[in-house]
Amino acid sequence: MIDLLEGRFFKTFIAVMEEKSFNRASEKLGYVQSTVTNHIQLLERACGQKLFYRLSRGVKPTEAGLKLAKFAHQFVHLGLTLEEAMNESNQPRGTIHLSMHESFFVTRMASLIEKFRFDYPMVKFKLETGYHQDVIDDVSQHVVDFGIVPRDPGREDLIFYPMLQEELIFIASHELTEKVETDGLIVLNHEAAISFGNSCLYHTHANMILEETGVETSGAIQYPSIEMIKKAVKCGIGFALIPKIAAEKELEEGDFQSLPLPTGIFSTHGIIVNKDRELNFPAQMFKSFVLDSYSNETNHDA
Structure with missing residues (x-):
């Protein structure tokens, strides 16, 4: 099976998952639609499973597609992490994927991202927003590097780092x-x-x-x-x-x-990270930056 898989197939698969449409995925990736269709067909052949239901207004993943999503995100993340590790530049670069509630981003996180990017302008951020369970799902499925939740989920597959009350x-x-x-x-x-x-x-x-x-x-x-x-x-x-x-x-x-x-x-808000997630260097730096920022704020208040 692994001999039939290519990284671009997984990138296409994730684009279709996110856009819920072959056409919109092709526009996002800069491919013609036939290329997207071909990538998904090759991926389905390699997996031996149908990955999407074709609907009148787009597509939605099958059970096999939902299972594959976790591994697709991990595969793409590994490739990006390897690329960043091989980068000889001393300036951190890459993309940090985060998930949190909209209100926490507006009131707390936006200012921290602004401060971090002032020091590290080559680092980009991709943000997902959702409720408590949505964030947990994003982290457990490797959609994001880490998430911020309003309480400890108490799950064995996730590490919880408390930040602030x-x-x-x-x-x-x-x-x-x-x-x-x-x-x-x-x-x-x-x-x-x-x-x-x-x-x-x-x-x-x-x-x-x-x-x-x-x-x-x-x-x-x-x-x-x-x-x-x-x-x-x-x-x-x-x-x-x-x-x-x-x-x-x-x-x-x-x-x-x-x-x-x-x-x-x-x-009690905190950061959650998947135990199986190997954070890239920028994500490791930002996680430490956020935790240190709130630790310093707590010590200052005390």
Whole structure:
């Protein structure tokens, strides 16, 4: 089987997986579509399995395709790591693949990436965003070098490096906050809880706390970004549990307020790395840079 495999087949396979289309994959890779089709057919012949279902609006991987994805990412990653290792330049170069929640990137990671790239401009970043389980899947399937999650997944195949404790707070409009302060938490029974959706760990935290305080909301609203959630809260659409750091500017400017719900809600964020992943040199440097940055921040606060 291995005699029939080539690295470009795996690169094509990953492109089709990501684009969910042979045509879009060919545009991404700069191939004609027949080349993409030929690569997938040769890969299917080598594996002895059908790798994609052809649908009217694209393709989706078969069970065999999903199994192959993990090895395809590892194969391509190994090739890139070897290429970088053979590079004689003293200036680190290459691509670092990361996965994390959108709000963590906006509030925490963007500034660190900017600082890192100032010192190492030849290093590029490719970012995937998703919820807790999405990030875990990206790391376990070797889609990314490492991910950042709001708690230790507790899995044997992943290494968890704690970074910081993130404080979470409930936010609401001035009007809703005043009603709660006057009439109590029962007011929230008639309000909507806003979150990123059921897959988000913040949503789980919020439901647990509300249940403990006897609050039964009238429903839930899902928004895809932290900015939309804050705008919705400001407009009085509902209330939400978000990282305190993401609300500091708006709280200071009086756009909304913090609800008088239990305080001291923390989530321990950390880096997760697949035990079988050999990080390339830039990824090793950036992981150490991130951990050192938060270690220094913690020591400074102490």
